[in-house]
Amino acid sequence: MKMDDRKQKVLMAIVQDFIATAEPVGSRTIAKKYKLGVSPATIRNEMADLEEQGYIEQPHTSAGRIPSQQGYRYYVDYLMKRKELSVEEEALISNQFEKKVKDVGQVIQKAGLLLSQITQYASMIMPPQIGTNSFKHIQLISMHPSRAMVIVVMDNGMLHHRVIEVPEGITSNDMETISGVLNAKLQGLTMESIKMTLMKEIYLELAMHKHILDLAMELIQDSLLLKTEDKIYLGGVFNMLNQPEFHNIEKVKTLLSIIEQEKMLCELLADRGREVGGVTVRIGDEIKSHKIKECSMITAPYSICGKRVGSIGVLGPTRMEYAKVVSVVEFMTKNLSRAMERMILGMGK
Amino acid sequence: MKMDDRKQKVLMAIVQDFIATAEPVGSRTIAKKYKLGVSPATIRNEMADLEEQGYIEQPHTSAGRIPSQQGYRYYVDYLMKRKELSVEEEALISNQFEKKVKDVGQVIQKAGLLLSQITQYASMIMPPQIGTNSFKHIQLISMHPSRAMVIVVMDNGMLHHRVIEVPEGITSNDMETISGVLNAKLQGLTMESIKMTLMKEIYLELAMHKHILDLAMELIQDSLLLKTEDKIYLGGVFNMLNQPEFHNIEKVKTLLSIIEQEKMLCELLADRGREVGGVTVRIGDEIKSHKIKECSMITAPYSICGKRVGSIGVLGPTRMEYAKVVSVVEFMTKNLSRAMERMILGMGK
DNA sequence: TTTAGCACTCAGTAGCATAGAGTGCTAACA
DNA sequence: TGTTAGCACTCTATGCTACTGAGTGCTAAA
Numbered sequence: 001m002k003m004d005d006r007k008q009k010v011l012m013a014i015v016q017d018f019i020a021t022a023e024p025v026g027s028r029t030i031a032k033k034y035k036l037g038v039s040p041a042t043i044r045n046e047m048a049d050l051e052e053q054g055y056i057e058q059p060h061t062s063a064g065r066i067p068s069q070q071g072y073r074y075y076v077d078y079l080m081k082r083k084e085l086s087v088e089e090e091a092l093i094s095n096q097f098e099k100k101v102k103d104v105g106q107v108i109q110k111a112g113l114l115l116s117q118i119t120q121y122a123s124m125i126m127p128p129q130i131g132t133n134s135f136k137h138i139q140l141i142s143m144h145p146s147r148a149m150v151i152v153v154m155d156n157g158m159l160h161h162r163v164i165e166v167p168e169g170i171t172s173n174d175m176e177t178i179s180g181v182l183n184a185k186l187q188g189l190t191m192e193s194i195k196m197t198l199m200k201e202i203y204l205e206l207a208m209h210k211h212i213l214d215l216a217m218e219l220i221q222d223s224l225l226l227k228t229e230d231k232i233y234l235g236g237v238f239n240m241l242n243q244p245e246f247h248n249i250e251k252v253k254t255l256l257s258i259i260e261q262e263k264m265l266c267e268l269l270a271d272r273g274r275e276v277g278g279v280t281v282r283i284g285d286e287i288k289s290h291k292i293k294e295c296s297m298i299t300a301p302y303s304i305c306g307k308r309v310g311s312i313g314v315l316g317p318t319r320m321e322y323a324k325v326v327s328v329v330e331f332m333t334k335n336l337s338r339a340m341e342r343m344i345l346g347m348g349k
Numbered sequence: 350m351k352m353d354d355r356k357q358k359v360l361m362a363i364v365q366d367f368i369a370t371a372e373p374v375g376s377r378t379i380a381k382k383y384k385l386g387v388s389p390a391t392i393r394n395e396m397a398d399l400e401e402q403g404y405i406e407q408p409h410t411s412a413g414r415i416p417s418q419q420g421y422r423y424y425v426d427y428l429m430k431r432k433e434l435s436v437e438e439e440a441l442i443s444n445q446f447e448k449k450v451k452d453v454g455q456v457i458q459k460a461g462l463l464l465s466q467i468t469q470y471a472s473m474i475m476p477p478q479i480g481t482n483s484f485k486h487i488q489l490i491s492m493h494p495s496r497a498m499v500i501v502v503m504d505n506g507m508l509h510h511r512v513i514e515v516p517e518g519i520t521s522n523d524m525e526t527i528s529g530v531l532n533a534k535l536q537g538l539t540m541e542s543i544k545m546t547l548m549k550e551i552y553l554e555l556a557m558h559k560h561i562l563d564l565a566m567e568l569i570q571d572s573l574l575l576k577t578e579d580k581i582y583l584g585g586v587f588n589m590l591n592q593p594e595f596h597n598i599e600k601v602k603t604l605l606s607i608i609e610q611e612k613m614l615c616e617l618l619a620d621r622g623r624e625v626g627g628v629t630v631r632i633g634d635e636i637k638s639h640k641i642k643e644c645s646m647i648t649a650p651y652s653i654c655g656k657r658v659g660s661i662g663v664l665g666p667t668r669m670e671y672a673k674v675v676s677v678v679e680f681m682t683k684n685l686s687r688a689m690e691r692m693i694l695g696m697g698k
Numbered sequence: 699t700t701t702a703g704c705a706c707t708c709a710g711t712a713g714c715a716t717a718g719a720g721t722g723c724t725a726a727c728a
Numbered sequence: 729t730g731t732t733a734g735c736a737c738t739c740t741a742t743g744c745t746a747c748t749g750a751g752t753g754c755t756a757a758a
Contacts, residue, residue, distance in 0.1 A: 411750060413750085413751065
C-alpha cells in the first residue's frame, strides 16, 4: 500500500489530468505540465510500475494512461486535497437556504438543484425519513357523505393524508370525537410504543366506530412504518450528457434506465459504506449495482438535531472531480441540516 | 386543400411508412408495399407534385421522401384513422385504475407511467388545478412553542400545508378557536367569494390573534390562487432515446434542456389549440417553443364532473404514431377522469 | 395517362496510405 | 544505481479515393 513519493506524484498527475481532460495522459504531458523535475523517460518507468501494481491502465499501446478504479481509490484515500468552494458558490448556497420556504419538499428540491448546478453532475436527495419519528396530530375531515380525509402530522413536520371510505351516517361530530381520542392517546408516541395493548384501549373507547378506526390506524401505521419512502429527488441528470464519456448513446441509455429505478438508488443513499468524515465515496464497481458502469457516487447524510434523517448524493462519471464534489456535498449537508432544523423546529427566521 | 385521391394515398403511404421505419420512403417501396396498382414511375410523378405543394420533402437528391410538417398536418386532419388500443392495453389501463390509491399524486403518477409505457414516448400530466375550487377545512396545529402548522384542505381533496411562526404564548386552544372560526366562515367558499368584507368580519372576531390570522390567510390565498402549480408529472423521457431521431446527442441535449423547463410545458398543456374531439395535436413548429425541434405533442384535458381540471399529454418526435397516441390519450383521459371522481367524491369502490 | 428505360446524383462504405502520439527498450551518462 | 536520450515499434485517427446502391427526373414509347 505504501508508495514511493514520486510514484504518488505521477499517479496524482495522471488522475488530475485525466479528470480535467478526459484524455489518456502521456509521459510527456506529465513532465511538461506537472514539472516533477524528471524526464518523460523516467516517468515512463514509474508508469510501467504503476500499471503493474494496478493503479493505472492503458486503453491501447499507443495511448497514454488512465487511472484504474484502484487508482481513483488511492487518489481519494491518500492523495486528494479538498478543493474548497469558491466564495460565490458558498454565497449562492447560503442565500438560497436563507430564503423562506414553504415545506420540506421545497427545501429538498432547492438542495438538489444547487447540488447539480454546482457540480454539473446528477444529484440525488432522500427526504427526511420518518420511521422513528413520533406522531403529532391526527385529523379526520368529512369530505362527502361517505368519504373522509385522514391527515396525520408527524412531529418533524411531515404530513400524510388519504381519503378513505366511511359508512354513511358518520357525522362531523363523530369524526371530531375520534380525532380527539386518537390525539389524546397517541400524541408523542413513536410507532414502537403504539403497542397492541394501547390499541385495545382505544378500540374499547371507540367501539362504535370500529370500521373508520381501522382505516385511520392503517394510515397511521403506513405513515409511521413506511421506512424508505422510495421517493427520491433526482436532479441534473442531464448535466451528465455534457460529460464526454456519455457521448455514446448506449451508455446514456443504460445509465438512465438505472436512474429510473429509484428504489435501488435509495438503498445506496441510505447505506453508508466506507465513510470518511461523514462523506462516503463509491467508485465504479463499489456501487453495488452491476449495471451502473463507470460511475462514482458521493453521498453524505444530513441530520436534524444530530439525528441522521436522510442523505444527499452526487452521481457522476468515475472521472469525477472528487476533490470538489466532496467539499460541495459536505457543505450542502451542513446547510440542509440547518435549514431543516429551522423549518421544523422554528428556530431563527 | 382538396387533393387527388391517388395523391392522398401516396401521401398516406409515405407518412405511414416513415412513421414505421424512420427512413425516407422511395417510389419503389410504395409501389411494392402499398399496392396502389401503379408503377414506381407514376408514383414518382405524384411525389414530385406533392413536393411542389409542400407536403413532402427530400433530404437529398438520391434519397426518398419524408413528410413535411404540412404533410403530417394533412395526414392528421384528413387521412388518419384512429388506431384503437388492443384489448391487453385497455385491460392494463383499466386494471391500474381500479386499484386502490392513496392520493391524487399517486393517480397522476400511475397515469403518467401508463401513458409512457404504452406509447413509448414521454408523458406529461398536469395535476388538477385548484384555482376555482372551494375551501373545505382549515386546521392549525401547534408544533412547538413558536411554530404551528396550517393545513388547508380543498373540497376536491387537494391539500396544502405550511409551518408558520407564531408568537409564543398562543395555546392549542387558541388555535382550535381560530380554526373553528375560519371553518365556520369560509367553508364551501371559493376564493372569488372570500371578499374583503367577509375578511373584515373575521378579523373583528379574532382581533386578538391578528398576526397568526394573517399568516393563515396568506396560506389560504396561496392555496386558492396559485393557479398553475407549475408542477407537472413527467415520465418516460428516456423512452425517447430509443427513437432513432435522438441518436444524435446534440438533439437529445436540446430536447432535455427544454423538458427541464417545466413552466413552459405547463402553459402548453393548459392551452388548447386546435382541438378536435377533445384532443389537441401540435406538430413541429406548432409547439410554440422555438427551441423544441422535430417534436409533436398530443394533449387532452381531463375533468371532474364535467369540469376540466387538468391535462395530460404525450411528447414524441414529429414522426410519431399519431393514430395510436390520439386513441391512447383519449382513452386515458376518460379513465383518469373517472378515477379522480371516484377518489374525490367517493363514488364506487 | 401510364410506363419502361436510362443517365445522373449523392450518401455511405471499404480500402489504403499517412501522420502523430505514445510506448518500451537499450545504451550512455552522472 | 538511478536517470536520460535515442530509436524502433505499435496503434489510432484522419484524409483520400473509388465504388456501390438507392433513388430520382426526364424522355420516349405504349
